[in-house]
Amino acid sequence: MQLTFRNAVRYFALFAISLCVATAAHAQAATAAPAQKASGAKVTISDDGIAYTLSNGIVDARIDKKSGDIVSYKYKGIEVTAQVPDQAVGREYGYWSHDAKGEDSTPKITIDPKTNGGERAEVEVKAISHGKAIGDGPGGTIIADIDIHWVLQRGDSGVYTYMEMNHQSDYPSAVLGEARFCIKIADFFDWMSVGPKWDKPYPKAVGTAAHEDKYDFTSDQFENRAYGWSSPTKNIGFWIINPTVEYLSGGPTKVEFLGHRDTNSIQAPTVLNYWRSSHYGGAVADAAQGEHWTKVVGPFMLYVNSGAGHAAMYKDAIARSVVEAQKWPYEWVNGVDYPKKAERATVTGHLVLKDPQAKSTQFPNLLVGLTAPAYTIHPAARDGAGSAAAAITPTTGAPERLIDWQTDAKHYEFWARADATGNFKLTNVRPGTYTLHAMANGVLGEYAKTDITVEAGKPLNLGALDWTPVRHGRQVWEIGIPNRTGEEFAGGKDYAHDGTFLTYATMFPNDVNYVIGKSDFTKDWFFEQVPHNEDPNAKASSYNTGTRLGRATPWTITFNMAKAGGSGKAHLRLGLASTSLRQFDVAVNGQPVASIGNLTPDGAIGRNGIHGVWSERDVSFDESMMKQGTNTITLTVPAGSLTSGIIYDYLRLELE
Secondary structure: OHHHHHOOHHHHHHHHHHHHHHHHHHHHHHHHOOOOOOOOOOOEEEEOOOEEEEEOOOEEEEEEOOOOOEEEEEEOOEEOEOOOOHHHHOOOOEEEOOOOOOOOEEEEEEEOHHHOOOOEEEEEEEEOOOOOOEOOOOOOOEOOEEEEEEEEEOOOOEEEEEEEEEEOOOOOOEOOOOEEEEEEEOOOOOEEEOOOOOEEEOOOOHHHHHOOOHHHHOEEHHHOOEEEEEEOOOOEEEEEEOOOOOOOOOHHHOEEOOEEEOOOOOOOEEEEEEEEOOHHHOOEOOEOOOOOEEEEEEEEEEEEEEOOOHHHHHHHHHHHHHHHHHHOOOOOOOOOOOOOHHHOEEEEEEEEEOOOOOOOOOOOOOEEEEEOOOEEEOHHHHOOOOOOOOOOOOOOOOOOEEEOOOOEOOOOOEEEEOOOOOEEEEEEEOOEEEEEEEEOOOOOOOEEEEEEEEOOOOOEEEEEEEEOOOOOOEEEEEEEOOOOOOOOOEOOOOOOOOOHHHHHHHHOOOOOEEEOOOOOHHHHOEOEEOOEOOOOOOOOOHHHOOOOEEEOEEEEEEEEEOOOOOOOEEEEEEEEEEEOOOOEEEEEOOEEEEEEOOOOOOOOOOOOOOOOOOEEEEEEEEHHHOOOEEEEEEEEEOOEEOOOOEEEEEEEEEEO
């Protein structure tokens, strides 16, 4: 993955410094004055009949009483939202994609600052579905109740928002479309910081000039808890801060939009908090008829700050994200399905690697998580569900699709980075039944332990857990590093731009011919195998639509065997960081052995990505097909669109 495993060093150095500073400050404050009230002006709420305005002397947030959208947001008197005509940008200001517009929408003050000395204010806009689609959009956007909250506290340089989606058991089935919070901000913001890879000036029209598009700026959500824009001229920064990622989809490997400029004529700077999308493999959050399902997204913070330059403001936002993470879960959340800290639990344990062929027993970059058990859906039943209000219509004979933590947006996930010796600690886990997952650099596949029951308020120590990775026999050779990304391969550091398929054809005019023991995968194995472009006049196009066609692309792996193969089986292990095609072929010494199908395209190649939904394929064949001396394995991507291909994670040959 682009940040999780390879180039997050800078981010984590900054994050670690911020963590130490914030932790020390937090501890000192707790010791010195645990009951001290926040300083600054008292929080107030005003109501003009159309909107509530929450103010605390630092920020003023104006909340529309019909939709729950934030239609004005001022920092020290300066408007920070776009404030442009609705028809120019589609939807202006800040909004939940599934907002509270409906026939039965009720606004109210849920925390009145007059009752707490001006310490905190909260307003709510709640819409009841009554089994019909509600929300802003033709025909509505979802068959579910929507409850949007906004909270402002004394002394805070930012407002919180959270939303509960509630599908009642007597409602028809529902398909959830794109689900996010989006805010379009003022044009004076022209420096975008959405991760260490994308911390850059981004004024109007720069994308056109540099041939960039919004897919160039995606990042791993798990690694980026604070992101947004700043203005080096006005010295104001605007940031979304996620104190947790439990409500986001796809776990620690999910790639998503965090910020970009609108592609319309306004080109407004945009900040997004996606919790369900179709990007990079997407995620699913559907509710069946008769099912009561609810999910709370947030609270997260719209943080505004000032500082001497973009770097200082970004660093401050990251430090604030650490402080917010320490506060999570917020005790002031009420009226929704949101367990407080005393109702959650800490889960600990120790993973032990049991693999005699491993180079080390250490776990580089070990990630451990608790997720909902995998489940199946019928993809064909979702056809035509581009309208998010569409209902699920089961189709007889429709193939099932397995939904696991990588593609689930319906439930909550709890992930943490463990230490290299295997010790892990997951905090503030909601009660429930989970599957424990783990993955680490250098280990092909993942660990999984089902039926983990977490009880409210009860710590759970899972003890020592043996992780025995799948091995079919002796390892003969390997290509790459099992780390769920193709970034270590040739071209993998420069993937995020249009036209990488053209780069491949230029760098490898005769395709890949990789010789075990001689070739270097950082130079001789391209990060994506795509149909080979044969048009010398072809140029990159925005969004990599893939309309151009290329010829079939065979990649050959050449290796030596000391003796002819025996009577057992050989296994070609393929870790795939992304698939954007339906099938590809494998041959051994010129003889076909497999056509690998049942692949689910995730679109990562077309969206300028380095990984999407990870999967593994095991190609077994008779060992006797290999002879003494030189042997070849050929992997062939069929002719087709230049963006239909594979991003490899890792390859290994094993003999039983």
